[in-house]
Amino acid sequence: MARRDTGTDDPRVRVRPGRGSRPRTKQRPAHADAHLGMVTRIDRGHYRIRLEERGLTLDGSGDVTAMKARELGRGKVVVGDRVAVVGDVSGRAGSLARMVRVEERRTLLRRSTEDGEAAGSERPVVANADLLVVVVSVARPQPRPRMIDRYLVAAYEADMEPLLVLTKTDLADPSPLLDTYHPLGLTTLTTHLYPDGGVGAVRQALAGRVSVLAGHSGVGKSTLVNALVPGAGRATGDVNEVTGRGRHTSTSLQALELPGGGWVIDTPGVRSFGVSHVEADDLLRAFPDLAAAAQQCPRGCTHLEGARDCALDTWASQEPTASALPPACDEVPKPATAVQRRFRVGSFRRLLVPSLQAQDPTRS
Numbered sequence: 322m323a324r325r326d327t328g329t330d331d332p333r334v335r336v337r338p339g340r341g342s343r344p345r346t347k348q349r350p351a352h353a354d355a356h357l358g359m360v361t362r363i364d365r366g367h368y369r370i371r372l373e374e375r376g377l378t379l380d381g382s383g384d385v386t387a388m389k390a391r392e393l394g395r396g397k398v399v400v401g402d403r404v405a406v407v408g409d410v411s412g413r414a415g416s417l418a419r420m421v422r423v424e425e426r427r428t429l430l431r432r433s434t435e436d437g438e439a440a441g442s443e444r445p446v447v448a449n450a451d452l453l454v455v456v457v458s459v460a461r462p463q464p465r466p467r468m469i470d471r472y473l474v475a476a477y478e479a480d481m482e483p484l485l486v487l488t489k490t491d492l493a494d495p496s497p498l499l500d501t502y503h504p505l506g507l508t509t510l511t512t513h514l515y516p517d518g519g520v521g522a523v524r525q526a527l528a529g530r531v532s533v534l535a536g537h538s539g540v541g542k543s544t545l546v547n548a549l550v551p552g553a554g555r556a557t558g559d560v561n562e563v564t565g566r567g568r569h570t571s572t573s574l575q576a577l578e579l580p581g582g583g584w585v586i587d588t589p590g591v592r593s594f595g596v597s598h599v600e601a602d603d604l605l606r607a608f609p610d611l612a613a614a615a616q617q618c619p620r621g622c623t624h625l626e627g628a629r630d631c632a633l634d635t636w637a638s639q640e641p642t643a644s645a646l647p648p649a650c651d652e653v654p655k656p657a658t659a660v661q662r663r664f665r666v667g668s669f670r671r672l673l674v675p676s677l678q679a680q681d682p683t684r685s
């Protein structure tokens with residue numbers, strides 16, 4: 322696999338094991354008295370951290386504020402990072418602890434910036450999250466499938482599981498979207514506000530896990546967060562009657578604790594979700610059946626529509642047999658017919674295009 326930027330310039334913040342881009346450097350002598358916690362919010366260099374041992378703080382909440390120790394360097398620490406802190410962990414108003422270590426990340430959601438000065442560079446967004454909840458309204462604003470595809474690509478690349486939540490189903494029929502995304506084997510849930518429909522199923526899917534909410538402005542993310550986390554008080558905005566667009570009414574990225582355990586992280590203000598840093602191999606990892614077939618591809622195969630001798634075409638033209646999938650792939654939907662295989666390959670290729678496109682501007 323090609324060398325890749327890990328999205329952090331701190332060699333001690335080793336992102337995702339086994340992807341082999343940077344050698345592990347010598348660890349500093351451990352701070353034996355350090356306490357572990359999760360970054361829940363970042364505000365101008367102040368990191369809000371929920372300690373694992375909540376009883377350490379005076380109020381028992383486990384919430385402290387910390388600054389990064391100089392020895393941590395410039396590497397970016399993001400919401401969801403597991404960090405170690407030393408010093409004042411009383412959580413008393415105005416007290417500051419010192420963040421001295423960032424633990425290895427299990428998953429990392431990133432985006433490539435697409436405009437402005439840093440165009441083409443990647444930014445880490447959230448670390449260690451399990452689920453990427455892609456929130457899409459079936460109407461007002463109209464769904465934008467290319468945008469959904471980008472979120473899915475970002476989730477697969479991050480090693481996160483995508484969950485598609487279709488909102489505002491009181492306004493339109495979700496079936497066309499459900500049909501489009503079925504071949505990818507996604508979990509899909511529908512919600513509608515009146516009367517509070519579908520939130521229970523979302524709550525269940527998120528229970529005990531760390532989830533990131535992503536979606537275009539106005540699709541109902543804040544409404545969903547408010548339903549999931551009583552008292553979250555996320556501001557909800559009106560959708561402009563003329564453009565059908567919302568405006569991002571909420572402003573900060575923060576982890577909110579779910580009543581039944583687990584965390585939900587809204588991503589307001591993350592408008593574009595560039596995926597130009599994603600490679601075909603990153604995506605294939607999320608499609609074990611296709612990955613197995615692609616082992617027969619010629620070296621350097623793009624796997625795109627029309628790619629010469631791409632083994633995905635051969636795979637899609639064959640009727641599956643009972644032993645078509647290796648045992649490790651039991652969770653993916655087993656295409657029962659060649660037609661279903663074709664749909665699956667077609668869906669995979671559709672995801673592949675936006676990411677590759679950005680790498681090669683000559684490809685249309």
Ligand SMILES: Nc1nc2c(ncn2[C@@H]2O[C@H](COP(=O)(O)OP(=O)(O)OP(=O)(O)O)[C@@H](O)[C@H]2O)c(=O)[nH]1
Nearest residue numbers: 489513514539540541542543544557558568569570
């Ligand atoms: N009809 C209908 N309207 C909804 C539903 N869910 C949310 N809305 C409305 O859609 C509008 C936008 O909802 P928000 O929750 O503010 O959307 P958002 O995604 O958080 O938007 P930003 O904060 O701009 O990112 C509000 O007027 C909500 O009342 C739904 O299920 N059905």
Ligand SMILES: [Zn+2]
Nearest residue numbers: 618622624631
């Ligand atoms: Zn191929």
